[in-house]
Amino acid sequence: MMRVRQIALTAAVAFIAGVAGVVIGNELGSGATAERVATVSAIIHGSLDLTPSQQETLDRIEARYAVRRSELEAAMRASNAALAEAMREDQAYSPRVRAAIEDFHVAMSALQAATIRHVFELRAELTPEQAEIFDAEIVRALADASE
Template sequence: MIQSARTYLLVSFLLATLAGTVAAWSTTTYFASRVQEPSLHQMIHRDLRLTSQQSAQVAEIEARYSAQRQRRENEMRAANARLAASIETDRQLSAEVQAAIEDFHLAMGELQMETIRYVFEIRETLTPEQQTRFDATVTAYLTEQEL
């Protein structure tokens, strides 16, 4: 009886290990094989064949936008923290909860506006041919379509 229980446990352990290994491999293979679309930043630098002057202009625009984006994301995180604290304290849709929601929406709206300004500012540095490719990419990103 003891020998049979040991054999049963050993076989169960080996089968569980095999099942776990197959599951891990399958998951890794599935997610690794999914094609990730390049970011707008990657497309600009990889596909548009920028001149050195354009690259310098784009780098300056990107640095400025990055700082703006970081500031707005910090504002959104702070508003979310205030929202969480207000919900925990008030436990209802209070004036403080509503104010935190409005603060978050304001920061999010400003981030979207700054992003659109960034897109148009980058576009101004491009040639007409580059603009055509850029416009198609921006439109595809906004409508979640493939190029």
């Protein structure tokens, strides 16, 4: 009887830890994306001397990306919800758990690719001098984020 209780307690703790990991990972992932977007926006609007035409074009690009980012973040949240449900119901590293993890990774990868495409789309609207400043700031921001 004591053995069954220990196994049940271990399973419950493992499940709670798994769900907590999913929730924390989702929060950190979203925050990191939001922080990178804020950094790119700050570089564009703070470090560069933009013309009114550039400003208008970049604002349109940023608005379009904000919609796409929101869609992909929603997909990540949905994948995390599916993962939590699968973990709760299956209580094992089941095919449903693996599928939910894969779905999350697909959405996360798509968000990363969309963000990188967004950076290059913004860069394409800059003069060579502005692009040089932009590149240096982006490299610095990425290096800071990796520390």
